[in-house]
Amino acid sequence: MTLELRNVIKRAGAETHIYETSLKLREDGFNILLGTTLSGKTSLMQLMAGLERPADGEIWFDGKNVTKVPVQKRNVSMVHQQFINYPNFSVFENIASPLRVARLPRAEIKARVGQVAELLRLSPMLDRRPSELSGGQQQRTALARALVKDADVVLLDEPLANLDYKLREELRDELPKLFRDRGCTVVYATSEPTEALLLGGHTATLNEGRITQFGETAKVYRQPMDLISAAVFSDPPINSAAVTKQGDRFVLNDRVSWRAGESQRTLSDGSYVVAIRPHHITPVDHGANAVRIDGKVLVTELSGSESVVHFEVDGRTWISQSHGIHAFHVGDQASFYIDTGRCMYFGQDNERLAA
Amino acid sequence: MRKATWLAPTLYILFLMLPIYWLVIMSFKTTNEILSVFTLWPQDFTLENYEKIFTDSTWYNGYFNSLAYVLMNTVIAVTAALPAAYAFSRYRFLGDKHLFFWLLTNRMAPPAVFALPFFQLYSAVNLFDTHIAVALAHTLFNIPLAVWILEGFMSGVPKELDETAYVDGYPFWRFFLRIFMPTIAAGIGVAAFFCFMFSWVELLLAKTLTSVAAKPIAATMTRTASTSGYELGLLAAAGTLTIIPGAFVIYFVRNYIAKGFALGRV
Numbered sequence: 001m002t003l004e005l006r007n008v009i010k011r012a013g014a015e016t017h018i019y020e021t022s023l024k025l026r027e028d029g030f031n032i033l034l035g036t037t038l039s040g041k042t043s044l045m046q047l048m049a050g051l052e053r054p055a056d057g058e059i060w061f062d063g064k065n066v067t068k069v070p071v072q073k074r075n076v077s078m079v080h081q082q083f084i085n086y087p088n089f090s091v092f093e094n095i096a097s098p099l100r101v102a103r104l105p106r107a108e109i110k111a112r113v114g115q116v117a118e119l120l121r122l123s124p125m126l127d128r129r130p131s132e133l134s135g136g137q138q139q140r141t142a143l144a145r146a147l148v149k150d151a152d153v154v155l156l157d158e159p160l161a162n163l164d165y166k167l168r169e170e171l172r173d174e175l176p177k178l179f180r181d182r183g184c185t186v187v188y189a190t191s192e193p194t195e196a197l198l199l200g201g202h203t204a205t206l207n208e209g210r211i212t213q214f215g216e217t218a219k220v221y222r223q224p225m226d227l228i229s230a231a232v233f234s235d236p237p238i239n240s241a242a243v244t245k246q247g248d249r250f251v252l253n254d255r256v257s258w259r260a261g262e263s264q265r266t267l268s269d270g271s272y273v274v275a276i277r278p279h280h281i282t283p284v285d286h287g288a289n290a291v292r293i294d295g296k297v298l299v300t301e302l303s304g305s306e307s308v309v310h311f312e313v314d315g316r317t318w319i320s321q322s323h324g325i326h327a328f329h330v331g332d333q334a335s336f337y338i339d340t341g342r343c344m345y346f347g348q349d350n351e352r353l354a355a
Numbered sequence: 356m357r358k359a360t361w362l363a364p365t366l367y368i369l370f371l372m373l374p375i376y377w378l379v380i381m382s383f384k385t386t387n388e389i390l391s392v393f394t395l396w397p398q399d400f401t402l403e404n405y406e407k408i409f410t411d412s413t414w415y416n417g418y419f420n421s422l423a424y425v426l427m428n429t430v431i432a433v434t435a436a437l438p439a440a441y442a443f444s445r446y447r448f449l450g451d452k453h454l455f456f457w458l459l460t461n462r463m464a465p466p467a468v469f470a471l472p473f474f475q476l477y478s479a480v481n482l483f484d485t486h487i488a489v490a491l492a493h494t495l496f497n498i499p500l501a502v503w504i505l506e507g508f509m510s511g512v513p514k515e516l517d518e519t520a521y522v523d524g525y526p527f528w529r530f531f532l533r534i535f536m537p538t539i540a541a542g543i544g545v546a547a548f549f550c551f552m553f554s555w556v557e558l559l560l561a562k563t564l565t566s567v568a569a570k571p572i573a574a575t576m577t578r579t580a581s582t583s584g585y586e587l588g589l590l591a592a593a594g595t596l597t598i599i600p601g602a603f604v605i606y607f608v609r610n611y612i613a614k615g616f617a618l619g620r621v
Contacts, residue, residue, distance in 0.1 A: 046518075049518075049522055051518050051521060051522070071518075071521045071522055072524045072526060076522055077522055077523075078518065078519065078522045080515040080519065082513055082515055084513065084515045084519045086516070086519075086520075086534050086538070087537075087538050088540075089534075097520075097523050097525075098523040098524055101523055101524040101525055102524060142519075145519075145523065149523070
């Protein structure tokens, strides 16, 4: 079951929601669409489902062009961010609805719904209305309806975003297990980089209607092809700044410079962009690759186990993320240490140059 | 200050109920008593007024006629408004917002404006003095109202519900009838209620477009002058009976109407 988008474009009126995009989805593991709100995740899913027609381009499914096939005939299932269930149907009828529309025999419907309900721990609630369920149970019902159909393509559009923290973790663990060995293509949209990393599989980073990179999740995270992909796949936001290469050193300003690593030696002198993930800038001097940068503390966010500090250097805001509690006073001068071994360098066109 | 909190609602209800109370007790009085003395309670309690209405066909037929065209109108208006409201709520098309507003402007003209053209038109196509004539005339006001109300309720239903149903394999009409309409049942109830009320209360068009066969109760009531003068007791009884259907319908949709108000559409 392979789903492929070929040069697909989606417009709505004068606006372009999806710029020319080609994407061949994977059958093993999740296909994650990672991007902020309005980056085009939902638009892409609507195209895959057949809810919207592309303005140009084709959608191929299992070697067949399905661009003009209506959604009802495509054997897809979808779960939305909001808990969408049919309010006038019981949980059982909700889960059974795709099977009923397909006119399956009553006994088979009952068996399959029972099986899926068991899997999602909904068996005791089958007679209730969706409005009588908790948010987590409502979303389980929606997931059950997506599962029971045995669809070829399962589209999950930020299914966990509206759940509270505990339920989200719980369902996130269950999801990959639920869809394993079902032989379906699973597409999962999320705006959280952490969620993408936890789910694994393959990730496509999306920015303003364009897919900037598609590949194994860990690889996209570690080796972004350009600055935008790196920025999309970073939370808190990635630090980026202009640097100049002079000889074997990168110069940020007259106080901060560092020796270029092994793989950057060959770069010619000139202007580049350096990107550093927040957790590679820490308040602790960690040795060999560390280079000090001083700045004025703007904001500190302390959670139980980590500290996020925003500080200012020459009018530019930098973010440091570190384990443990590091108390800073807003307005103070403080020293941070960049792990230069983890810096990523990009050319002036934002293309990645060397690790 | 705290002690007086009961005062305002009590006065409010008192003033609200007073005319209705007066109407109801009048209906149990004889016309003589109404005209001669001031009494808070009928001295000479009588059911004669009601008896007359329930036995005289010119009276009770008025109710049947009114109910007939009101129900026809409600069914036509809601049936036509449902797909229209769905289009306004779910699709964007050229001039959609203008059209939506223009629909409402139909309500801004007084019914009297349309009395003459309707009379001419219905006479020409032999619909004069039929129930359907009045029902159709009232849809001019009720369809826009129903579209306006239903659109509010429909827009409160996430578009993702439609998408989920299509993904599940529902063809449009099956989704609309089996899932969407039950979901907005409250809105349909409220829209039907307002259509019912408008049509039930509207007198001018109903009177203009009918003579004998489809004469509405309100028209009958305005023609009660007899040789012995106005029969006030009889009129009061007819008035009381006219309030009942409205009160009955409002009882069933009272909770939904609150929802309609919350949506700002009623």
